[in-house]
Amino acid sequence: MEQLLEKALILQEALPFIRDFYGKIFVVKYGGAAMEEDELKHSFAKDIALLRYVGIKVVLVHGGGKDITNMLNKLNIQTEFINGIRKTDKESLDVARMVLIGKLNKDIVSMLNKEMSNMHGAIGLSGIDANLLICTKYYQDGEDIGYVGKVKTVNTKLIRELIQMDYTPVIAPIGIDPESNQMYNVNADMAATEIACELGAEKLIFLTDTDGILDKSGKTISSIHKSQYKELIEDGTITKGMIPKINSAIDAILRGVRKVHIINGKIKHSILIEVFTKEGIGTEISL
Numbered sequence: 001m002e003q004l005l006e007k008a009l010i011l012q013e014a015l016p017f018i019r020d021f022y023g024k025i026f027v028v029k030y031g032g033a034a035m036e037e038d039e040l041k042h043s044f045a046k047d048i049a050l051l052r053y054v055g056i057k058v059v060l061v062h063g064g065g066k067d068i069t070n071m072l073n074k075l076n077i078q079t080e081f082i083n084g085i086r087k088t089d090k091e092s093l094d095v096a097r098m099v100l101i102g103k104l105n106k107d108i109v110s111m112l113n114k115e116m117s118n119m120h121g122a123i124g125l126s127g128i129d130a131n132l133l134i135c136t137k138y139y140q141d142g143e144d145i146g147y148v149g150k151v152k153t154v155n156t157k158l159i160r161e162l163i164q165m166d167y168t169p170v171i172a173p174i175g176i177d178p179e180s181n182q183m184y185n186v187n188a189d190m191a192a193t194e195i196a197c198e199l200g201a202e203k204l205i206f207l208t209d210t211d212g213i214l215d216k217s218g219k220t221i222s223s224i225h226k227s228q229y230k231e232l233i234e235d236g237t238i239t240k241g242m243i244p245k246i247n248s249a250i251d252a253i254l255r256g257v258r259k260v261h262i263i264n265g266k267i268k269h270s271i272l273i274e275v276f277t278k279e280g281i282g283t284e285i286s287l
Contacts, residue, residue, distance in 0.1 A: 014276040021275070022055040024202035025163065027257075029192035030108070031063030032209040034265030041111060043268040044207075048168070049115035050272065057163040060112075060122070060170045061195060063188035064104045071095050084241055085138075088146040088185045096185045100172040101126045109170050120166035127151075127175035128183060130158050133191060135175035135184045149175045149184025151194040159199065171195070193248040197255040204257050205274070206245055207265030212283030213242060223284045226250060249285040260285040 028048070034040045051058050065086065072079045072095055080087040088096065105124040112122035127133025135149030162169050173191040175184045189206065196204040211220045216237055224232070229246050232238045238246055242262075249260035263270045263282030273281040 013278070017276045018054045021202060023057065025057045025059060025199050026051065026203045026205060026275075027059045027061065027192055027196035027199065027201045028205045028207070028271070029061050029063070029188055030207055030265075031065070031188055032207060032265050034207050035062065035064065035104070035108075036066065037266075040266065040268065044265070044271070045111045045115045047269055047271045048112055051275070052116060052119065052168060058168050059159060059163065059195060059199065059201075060108070060168065061173060061188055061192040062100075062104060062108055062170065063173070064100050067104060068092075068096050068099045071099050082140045082143060082145050084244060085140050085145060085148060085187055086185065088148050090147065093147040093183065093185055097126075097174055097183065100174055101128075105170060105172040112168060112170065116168070120168075122168040122170050123162060124170050124172070126172040127186060127191065130155055131176060131178050132158060132171065133173070133175035133186060133194075135177055135186060137177075137184070138186075147182070147184050149177070149186045151175060151186060151191055154195050154198040156198045159195070189245060189248050193252050196252055196257045200256045202258045203261060203275070204249070204252050204259075205261045205263065205271060206249075207270070208245070208262055209264065209266055210242075211264045211267075211281075212262045213238060213246065220281075221283050222280060223286065226253060226285075226287050229285075246285070253285060253287050258286070 034044050048058055069079055072092060077091050079092060109122045109124040125132055132155045133151050134153045136152050138148045138150035159169055173186040173188045175186045192204060213221045215221055229250055233243060245262060252260050261274050261282055261284050263274050270281050
């Protein structure tokens with residue numbers, strides 16, 4: 001009986017959040033270990049289905065860096081990263097397109113549709129479709145890193161039409177410059193940020209392989225305000241690969257996204273815990 005009561009209390013705690021977020025847009029960046037381990041993949045799909053069933057409109061942007069690297073290695077194509085961004089020559093771009101659009105995107109769509117069988121399900125897209133992600137060439141600190149794109153505009157009309165029809169867009173981050181017909185590999189974090197900003201999303205959620213942003217003792221910082229982040233970078237609390245994420249988060253909230261969350265995708269149901277409980281499980285960034 002106590003266990004049943006505890007379950008009822010959990011549902012009761014979630015109710016105000018469900019009410020507040022009904023009809024709102026969440027942009028979720030899906031990547032890391034959550035995309036690689038079968039148990040985590042199935043758990044993630046169930047979580048996204050639950051968000052949809054309680055009336056939250058989800059737009060999913062996925063990465064796939066490890067799969068791209070594995071395929072490049074199989075093909076004996078060398079790969080190089082410049083400050084976390086893959087240097088992309090023509091061969092690497094072809095592989096990225098094949099892996100992101102041809103394999104991973106369809107795998108994710110299939111997995112989500114299994115959990116959303118009695119509603120309009122997921123629909124797979126890339127940034128090329130209907131010029132969804134129009135890009136210009138991206139330079140990393142002034143250095144030419146090949147066919148890497150920076151999102152210039154987002155076809156929000158298409159995304160809004162899909163979510164209004166109750167579909168869940170799943171977007172592979174390959175963009176295009178329609179004038180030159182040149183395709184580009186786009187960093188998934190950057191793509192998700194631009195999409196969230198253009199949609200005016202309620203939340204932008206990054207799934208990572210760490211417990212959010214950690215303090216110097218290794219404990220999760222549960223919330224960060226805009227005024228704090230520069231100090232946390234300057235004093236060495238936020239370092240390395242987390243710096244681009246916090247910069248993307250700050251950019252997003254300054255451009256109208258209500259809140260950004262950085263959570264550990266290796267923890268089952270981390271999205272539900274972060275969204276539907278007072279304590280959360282990762283780091284929340286807000287104005």
